[in-house]
Amino acid sequence: MNNNFDKHQSINKRVNRTWIAVLIICLVFTGLILFFPSQNNGGKENNAIPPVKDITPQIIEASAITSEQETLPLFHDNALKTAGFVNIKELSPLFYFDIRYATTNNFTGKVIYDTDQCYLQKEASEGILKALKILQKRDEPLTFIFYDCYRPQSAQEKLWLAYPNPSYVARPEKGSRHSRGMAVDLTLAKQDGTPLPMPTEFDSFKKEAHMDYNGSSVSKEALENRDLLKKVMTEAGFTYTRTEWWHFDKTGWKQKPVQNIDF
Numbered sequence: 411m412n413n414n415f416d417k418h419q420s421i422n423k424r425v426n427r428t429w430i431a432v433l434i435i436c437l438v439f440t441g442l443i444l445f446f447p448s449q450n451n452g453g454k455e456n457n458a459i460p461p462v463k464d465i466t467p468q469i470i471e472a473s474a475i476t477s478e479q480e481t482l483p484l485f486h487d488n489a490l491k492t493a494g495f496v497n498i499k500e501l502s503p504l505f506y507f508d509i510r511y512a513t514t515n516n517f518t519g520k521v522i523y524d525t526d527q528c529y530l531q532k533e534a535s536e537g538i539l540k541a542l543k544i545l546q547k548r549d550e551p552l553t554f555i556f557y558d559c560y561r562p563q564s565a566q567e568k569l570w571l572a573y574p575n576p577s578y579v580a581r582p583e584k585g586s587r588h589s590r591g592m593a594v595d596l597t598l599a600k601q602d603g604t605p606l607p608m609p610t611e612f613d614s615f616k617k618e619a620h621m622d623y624n625g626s627s628v629s630k631e632a633l634e635n636r637d638l639l640k641k642v643m644t645e646a647g648f649t650y651t652r653t654e655w656w657h658f659d660k661t662g663w664k665q666k667p668v669q670n671i672d673f
């Protein structure tokens with residue numbers, strides 16, 4: 411009888427030990443799953459992330475920019491040149507650039523586009539070179555400072571939102587001649603880049619900026635410089651606009667389409 415009792419007790423002890431062992435194994439597994447979740451489904455998550463190459467093509471291509479194209483990615487330069495544009499910075503070392511809409515120093519107070527390059531359609535660029543030749547033949551040779559050249563349609567929309575006045579900003583639905591690459595905003599400068607006095611600042615939407623303003627609030631010298639700019643640009647095949655002394659359109663602008671090539 412005692413023998414039977416001892417046998418029973420020893421079986422019970424073995425069963426208990428087995429259960430304890432099973433319990434410990436379960437606890438160890440649970441711990442592994444809780445502490446290393448990424449081992450569980452990490453492989454799947456990694457596969458879900460798109461490869462870096464797919465999500466950053468612009469960064470990769472931008473690294474190919476040459477020193478001449480400091481701010482305009484090469485693929486935009488290519489797109490513009492394919493569409494008949496010329497980079498005015500590549501035309502002559504005599505030019506100066508103060509591309510205002512690439513800075514906050516413009517009437518909107520905001521950066522309108524990201525690059526300080528100056529692109530124009532080939533015909534307009536030829537007119538600019540013709541005008542430069544006229545300026546260089548003078549006893550005291552002069553040159554240009556460019557304020558704005560080609561402007562994508564998206565930039566025109568930003569300008570219109572800031573100042574929706576068709577006397578000074580072209581309606582986006584009509585399209586700006588700048589967006590055709592056939593308009594340019596510029597002023598005269600000495601060879602060393604000093605701007606000549608003009609009736610007003612660039613993009614001053616006051617009556618003094620009008621081409622026909624001859625009032626006494628503007629100096630004689632500034633009015634003469636404005637008239638010289640107008641004469642030279644007209645001789646080089648541009649027309650002027652009544653309200654802005656700095657703005658000129660290359661004849662034939664209607665033949666060129668409005669563009670929205672990124673800038």
Ligand SMILES: C[C@@H](N)C(=O)N[C@H](C)C(=O)O
Pocket residue numbers: 558569577578579580586587588593595613657
């Ligand atoms: C905003 C001014 N610089 C200008 O270029 N105006 C003309 C009319 C335009 O928007 O095309």
Ligand SMILES: [Zn+2]
Pocket residue numbers: 558588593594595656657658
């Ligand atoms: Zn203009």
